[in-house]
Amino acid sequence: MSLVYSEEQQLLADTAAEFLMAKSPVAAQRKLRDAGVAEGFDAALWREMVDMGWSAIPFPEAVGGLAFGCKGLGAVFEQIGRNLSASPLLSSVVLGGGVIELAGSAAQQAEWMAALIAGEKRIALALDEQPRHDPAAVALTATRDGEDYVLNGAKAFVADGIGADAFVVAARTGGLAGERAGISLFLVPAGAPGLQVSAMKTLDARNHANLVLQDVRLAAATLLGVEGEGFQALDAALDRGRVCLAAELLGATQSLFDATVEYLKTRVQFDVPIGSFQALQHRAAWCFAQLQLARSTVMAGLAALDDPALDAAARARMASLAKWKAGEVAHRISREAVQMHGGMGVTDELDVGLYLKRIRVAQASLGDGDFHVQRFGELSPQ
Amino acid sequence: MSTLEDFRRETRAWLEANCPPSMRTAMPDGELVWGGRTVEFKHEDQRLWFERMRDKGWFCPDWPAEYGGGGLTQEQNAVLEAEMRRLHCRPPQINLGIWMLGPVVLEFGTEEQKRALLPPMARGEVRWCQGFSEPNAGSDLASLKTSAVEAGDHFVVNGTKIWTSYGDKSDWMYMLVRTDPVAPKQQGISLLVVDMSSPGIQAQPIDLISGKSSFCQVFFDNVQVPRHQLIGPLNGGWTLAKALLQHERRAMSKFGEFALPTHFDLLSIAGKYLPAPSASSPADIALRQRVFAMAMDEMAYSLTAQRMGEEARARRNVSGLMSIMKLVHSEQEKDKFEVLADVLGHRALGWEGEAFEAQELALTKAWLGSFAQTIAGGSSEVQLNVIAKRVLVLPEGGASKQGK
């Protein structure tokens, strides 16, 4: 399990860095926000990302992927984080595509994988119901009625839900909320009668949606995998998403930290650069050290996703470690960044606030720090 | 000419054949072997492993063979280290001389000094201690006052060193002395090596908060040191001291790679002392969360050590990474023992006697001992100064000096 990018992966990272800096700098995210684009991303940019092959990176060749591995994808997400670039790569490819790859039948894969990889269709994962992420807490019901299932309940905080062609909806067909058994996964088309999708405008100006499902009737063929046994594939896809999001957080934090160090060198007060004050130097040095630790956990998380020798629990444990550490460090550094920029740090003019907001959202998505500490503990041999 | 892969094969075979299986296990406390005039072995396998590695010249694998080293190239040395890690071989001995003084003598010593000092060091026959710090010269090491006055063919040394690890058990000391009392402070310092059995030297162990310790205050009362025991130029010692401290940090981070197992495994201790999750109060659950978070941070550190090794082997610049290792590790250890002390409750408050288990008493000592780690070898604040200035290149401030 290697904790450094290979030459090929580094090459991909460099290409992504160049591309995003040219086509999708932070200024472009600001424009999207100000224009109030409902989808939260630039469709033309997404097309170019697809053309570069990013949406094919993690999938096996059998379903039309490049089989380049999650570590390569992580290298891309790090660059995405640096530029705060918005795209459905996480929602539709890593999470949506991940669930279909892991749980879908041959027919479902044939119907969806090529279209997802080609960027012709988008899928969003509708999972959370409570304010805090907890996949086992699913309560939305799916009841069997003859050959069909009928779904009732609500979903919140569905990333890239506005404009999605379909949703992977986690529903309960048995057991109680809080139990892993009894969760089933359904592919629900956006136009399904009884499904309402509304915008949830989040502070990072990305696309999030609330879903209400009222007697949504689905054919049994929309069930992904075995009834009541959806949790395992769901959690495995979530782990890919968690580590990719950790890589995005790492990239965002690195950029923000670099900008802050630069500010410490140039902002003058009391006739000296503020970076000469030891009180700030020590805090900046600690941020640097923490960032190094976060990077190691993200690399380990990415490597774990690609390592077939690991068992599921060991892989999940690494994923939780990466998401926890990257989130904690991002949180700490974003707070320091605002403080060290003084009054300028709380203005909308600087990019600092854009990073702070995106980091807050990403940190809460797919499990916050408390969630992942508990999960790591549960997965640890005692 | 054998290729590197041949070397790897030979080395692996040699280690398999010569490293006793008991020397491939995690090292318990107190089983470190210290080289020196008298070497103590706890059992026969330790002796075998020590002697076999010594005879290969592999106490100092990359020193030239003419000075008792193994004569390996950098690449071969990296292979040897990797193979030792692979087999989990314990270090055959610990010797400050080899890690810190040796490389400085190789670089700055005269031919006579190399021949006199290095071969016995390489055979593990001399135990060395470091006489740098003084009561009034800690972080600000360059303000040291122990004087060495030239008197014909020797120096006369007077003053005192403090915190000298194993000052009472060592055979020789390398020390910084002031040889010019009027020059600017960095420019009046020299490096001497001194036989600890010289008349006028007295070493007094210091009691620490954790109890009896291996640290000493060493007093020098008109100690005569032959002139040829001056290493490097007169008044040129500061450069050597800085080089030596770099070797110290490198050695410490390499030593960390051996990952001496601590006996205080967070998760298993929490499992033993905290009530089962089903019987836990909210406070127990909160404490268990802190234990998990601490274990995660420990893992983040060991992954970082692994990453540093990989990046170095990929020939990337790891000086930034290296600069955080001591800081992070020592601060984490301190935090870890606080969490463990919380987990043990009053079982962590014992000092001695039958009312406590041996492991509980050891944990209490380790908690107290952890306080020293963020001070010794350059305090955490000094490490942060170094990161701020050398890695982040933040501007020098009027009020903040970097420190040792």
Ligand SMILES: Cc1cc2nc3c(=O)[nH]c(=O)nc-3n(C[C@H](O)[C@H](O)[C@H](O)COP(=O)(O)OP(=O)(O)OC[C@H]3O[C@@H](n4cnc5c(N)ncnc54)[C@H](O)[C@@H]3O)c2cc1C
């Ligand atoms: C267990 C142990 C083993 C040791 N072994 C050896 C040994 O074998 N040989 C040897 O020579 N020495 C040894 N030392 C000494 C060690 O190097 C010094 O203790 C260390 O350099 C700190 O010096 P000091 O104790 O005088 O503290 P001080 O320098 O007095 O520091 C006091 C406090 O002030 C802070 N401070 C000082 N300067 C600055 C600054 N510029 N910016 C911000 N904060 C600052 C420090 O971080 C610390 O918190 C050992 C020490 C210990 C505790």
